[in-house]
Amino acid sequence: MKNNERARLLDEIRAIEFMTIELNLYLDTHPDDRKALNDYNSYTKQLMALKDEYQRLYGPLSNFGTAVSEYPWAWLNEPWPWELD
Amino acid sequence: MMNGYMYNQPIIPWDQNYPITSYIPPFPPNSKLARAYFIYQRYTRSFPPKEALDKGTMFPELYSPYPYHDRKGI
Amino acid sequence: MWIYEKKLEYPVRIKNPNPKMAKLIITQYGGPDGELAASLRYLSQRYIMPIPEAKALLTDIGTEELAHFEIVGTMVYQLMKGASPEEIKAAGAADYFVDHGRGVYPQSAAGNPFTAAYIQSKGDPITDLYENLAAEQKARSTYEYLIQTADDPDVIEPLKFLREREVVHFQRFGEALMKVQEYLESKKYF
Numbered sequence: 001m002k003n004n005e006r007a008r009l010l011d012e013i014r015a016i017e018f019m020t021i022e023l024n025l026y027l028d029t030h031p032d033d034r035k036a037l038n039d040y041n042s043y044t045k046q047l048m049a050l051k052d053e054y055q056r057l058y059g060p061l062s063n064f065g066t067a068v069s070e071y072p073w074a075w076l077n078e079p080w081p082w083e084l085d
Numbered sequence: 086m087m088n089g090y091m092y093n094q095p096i097i098p099w100d101q102n103y104p105i106t107s108y109i110p111p112f113p114p115n116s117k118l119a120r121a122y123f124i125y126q127r128y129t130r131s132f133p134p135k136e137a138l139d140k141g142t143m144f145p146e147l148y149s150p151y152p153y154h155d156r157k158g159i
Numbered sequence: 160m161w162i163y164e165k166k167l168e169y170p171v172r173i174k175n176p177n178p179k180m181a182k183l184i185i186t187q188y189g190g191p192d193g194e195l196a197a198s199l200r201y202l203s204q205r206y207i208m209p210i211p212e213a214k215a216l217l218t219d220i221g222t223e224e225l226a227h228f229e230i231v232g233t234m235v236y237q238l239m240k241g242a243s244p245e246e247i248k249a250a251g252a253a254d255y256f257v258d259h260g261r262g263v264y265p266q267s268a269a270g271n272p273f274t275a276a277y278i279q280s281k282g283d284p285i286t287d288l289y290e291n292l293a294a295e296q297k298a299r300s301t302y303e304y305l306i307q308t309a310d311d312p313d314v315i316e317p318l319k320f321l322r323e324r325e326v327v328h329f330q331r332f333g334e335a336l337m338k339v340q341e342y343l344e345s346k347k348y349f
Binding site: 122139 | 169289292303306307310315319320321322323324326327330333334336337340
């Protein structure tokens with residue numbers, strides 16, 4: 001079902017993005033930690049690929065020029081984050 | 086400062102061969118009064134992404150569970 | 160500046176309305192130790208930080224707190240959604256209902272509207288970082304009290320996530336404090 005696939009892909013994005021958030025905060029106070037930086041970049045590349053796939057199928061994940069939209073304006077697409085699928 | 090928030094339990098090292106207490110350095114010489122000191126975290130190991138999100142951190146040494154509802158008799 | 164990502168940092172899928180719980184959880188939305196207070200505190204303090212590590216950290220944690228603000232708002236929304244006025248009245252939330260319906264309004268559990276009096280931005284990097292350490296502990300305690308009062312796993316899981324984030328932020332602010340203290344001591348200005 002399309003909705004289950006959308007939710008599954010979004011959950012995967014959530015998990016990978018969380019790693020980038022954690023590593024981002026760690027790197028802010030440990031800017032010369034090579035391992036952390038390598039892992040951050042690796043997760044970031046993975047995240048960008050996942051977001052490309054999600055946005056291709058379901059429309060923009062972010063506003064203000066982060067991704068292009070099909071017609072009609074897909075940024076309006078539901079559900080919004082506070083709504084259940 | 087230690088982050089041992091486990092409810093009514095001693096701090097349990099996540100890796101028995103790398104106990105937390107053995108690598109906390111003593112206060113450095115020339116430590117001053119009237120200020121706080123923090124130990125810098127050093128990233129070595131990580132939970133995998135889904136587990137990290139579920140727990141709220143990727144770092145085992147910062148994981149501080151709050152199993153309030155898992156206690157018997159509650 | 161900020162852009163917005165159309166997803167929650169941690170998913171919230173609450174199946175059973177509970178207006179009593181909504182009225183308590185709202186304290187982490189607009190209350191003294193809540194996510195809005197945390198976000199405004201850190202985003203306001205970052206301007207006067209003397210080192211880039213602190214500027215980055217306050218910006219990033221301030222931004223993550225907005226993501227948490229969104230999670231808590233979602234929890235309140237889902238806990239009120241579908242509750243009848245009778246259920247709301249029985250839950251003791253009629254006073255909130257008459258002013259805000261089933262909407263989400265930044266206030267504490269006691270009903271006090273959000274105020275900047277909940278935060279401090281002292282313009283002194285050392286003072287501000289100690290304020291932030293205290294803020295993360297206050298938030299952690301509040302989440303523990305909320306977890307104690309909750310009994311729905313759909314509610315408890317996001318609360319546990321948010322509580323653990325406070326523990327991580329506390330460590331980061333501690334590291335930033337060390338760096339700022341070392342920097343200021345090396346400069347010997349006042």
